[in-house]
Amino acid sequence: MLKRSPHDVVVIGAGVVGAACAYYATLAGLRVAVVDRGPVAGGTTGAGEGNLLVSDKEPGPELDLALLSTRLWRGLADTLGEAVEYEPKGGLVVASGEAGQDALRAFAAEQRTVGVDAEEIPGDRLRELEPHLAEGLAGGFLYPQDAQVQPALAAAHLLRASGADRFLGEAVTGLLRGPGGAVTGVRTDRRELPAAAVVNAAGTWGGELAALAGVELPVMPRRGFVLVTEPLPRIVRRKVYAADYVADVASGSADLQSSAVVEGTPAGPVLIGASRERVGFDRTLSTEVLRRLAAQAAALFPVLRTVSVQRAYRGFRPYLPDHLPAIGADPRVEGLYHACGHEGAGIGLAPATGLLIAEQLTGKEPGLDLAPFRADRFSKGTE
Missing domain, CATH: 3.50.50.60 (FAD/NAD(P)-binding domain)
Incomplete structure (x- = not known):
């Protein structure tokens, strides 16, 4: 039988x-x-x-997935408890100039049509949300649906x-x-x-x-690096990233791309990204990429210039064309x-x-x- x-x-x-x-x-x-x-x-x-983002996605199938997942993650956080370090802290996307702010405004307007919450923040209010941000930024958009878990x-x-x-x-x-x-x-x-x-x-x-x-x-691997600082007081309250990050995510280029992405964690260290490049499964530690990420993060948060980086790690995103x-x-x-x-x-x-x-x-x-x-x-x- x-x-x-x-x-x-x-x-x-x-x-x-x-x-x-x-x-x-x-x-x-x-x-x-x-x-x-x-x-x-x-x-x-x-x-x-551990990013749970709607802020970086234009209307379409991926954003539909993200909005559904946003609702599901809230329920899972209740089911799984504090162990997964779920933080509904929101995301803040910032623009250095008026042209960038105009692009963010148009992007957010499209996202709102499908259920994304996006609030425009003028430049003179950014430091109310993130006191350690660099001065002189044109503005940004706050996305309260963005969250984070410990992956x-x-x-x-x-x-x-x-x-x-x-x-x-x-x-x-x-x-x-x-x-x-x-x-x-x-x-x-x-x-x-x-x-x-x-x-x-x-x-x-x-x-x-x-x-x-x-x-x-x-499926192809797309390499990225993350810097991890020493444990700090919560000097970065949300996930904060520069407007060009959205373009980097959408790009299909195999060449190195990087843009400032900075966020605090419940444990204290600040995580700094993000880079993208298609180099196969090459695990070589690239000092060029690490320097670039550190410089971009310090430009966004000048307080990080005096902070020690404890380690860096790399991973491979599973990329489809x-x-x-x-x-x-x-x-x-x-x-x-x-x-x-x-x-x-x-x-x-x-x-x-x-x-x-x-x-x-x-x-x-x-x-x-x-x-x-x-x-x-x-x-x-x-x-």
Whole structure:
């Protein structure tokens, strides 16, 4: 007699997106296994700042995801408690000149049409919100919906709350296949895990996982660095960034781009970013990038010029060419689902991604249109 599989779905990836997929799938009544070749949050999640942002997204599918996730994160903060360090502190985007402020004004006007809260702050009021900001800035916009979590803790507590079986330190070496090539589980370097569905939440390795199923998903790593200062009093109250950060996020250039992004944390250190460059998985510590980030942050917050940087770390954002993640069933291979390619927004977009995957897995109509996130949209001939 054939034994019934103990799992309905296997999630590949124990970062925050994979953890959210496991959490919402188990809430929907599915039996879940999570597999990762490393520890929980061992990839992009563990190198993130924990940003939950609507402020940097123009109206469209990604902002729809972000607004849904904003609501879900509030509920998760109540469910998971203070351990995830959820802070609804808001974001402040600032412009150095009038042209930049005009661009922010037009951007905010479009965002408001889809439910984003954005309040214009004239230059002479900026230091009421952030007393240590540089003088002479033209103005900015306050986004009260922006928030932050500690990403590794968020992933760990989501995964724990899911109750999913965990198989950590096990590399996926292949996919089990059924009649007609349907994906029916995974093979690791230690075992086979059969299941009716497999979710690819492998982050920057999402393309390699898709290739195991014989399909293309052009996920590429986009390297970024973060500086961490010594513990300080709360001299930066919100996430504060320069207006050109929005353009850097939207850019598809492979070249180095950086703009000042500065935020305080409950533990005291200030986090300083953000840089972007496509250099493969090159983990070399770039002193050029670190100097540039430090200079840009000090220009925004002059008080940081006398502060010590304790460490720097780097991570790789899972980048797809159109800056949208792949979410949902792969129409090319039965049984394969994708939840990857979120670039630098995965922590913020994780709950919505997990909920939409769970809805699709259980046959419900997803709460958002998944067509813009189809994994086959990069294939030639796909309409």
